[in-house]
Amino acid sequence: SYVLTQAPSVSVAPGQTARITCGGNNIASKSVHWYRQKPGQAPVLVIYYDTYRPSGIPERFSGSNSGNTATLTISRVEAGDEADYYCQVWDSSNQRVFGTGTKVTVL
């Protein structure tokens, strides 16, 4: 089955930029969605279809997808961005696959 690989953790200072990557074989051929999950809460969709932001998600959140890597970028990071982030795709066998997750820590 299709595997999505994420770095376990990313640390970033407030006001800086966090880049969270999601690696998968030819992931550029798939649509990637990103979710944020804070402790004890349900996930929240922050980017869909590679680059689109749902209503209510700040413009600081952006996405890209090329080659074997999709990237979620959080600009001007705030303390409230501290959370686990997951990428997700449909694979060719009609299975939805989540990445391993990245914990973002705001220093």
Add this chain to the structure above:
Amino acid sequence: EVQLVESGGGLVQPGGSLRLSCGVSEFTFSSYSMNWVRQAPGKGLEWVSYISTSGSTIYYADSVRGRFTISRDNAKNSLFLEMNSLRDEDTAIYYCARDLPRYYGMDVWGQGTTVTVSS
């Protein structure tokens, strides 16, 4: 407010069964495909199952195929997950989640219901 509310979780012995429900409000349930996603304690997200708007198309994760059954009742605005032959590794929080039409990101999630499989 658009809302999903799961129920039916609890403690069950290995080999037992459980039926989860997800009630929805403030949107036209029959127009959206739906999913179940679970999260084991301290672990990441794992997709469990998908059902199309009419229920005619259904997909399962390999880990639950043959043991779990997803269904929906559009007249009652409800989604279900019938879980049989439960194993220790099925212990998790189970979320129902709505699909964005066309794009299939999961844009609305319930708060989750906890299933514990233990003797």
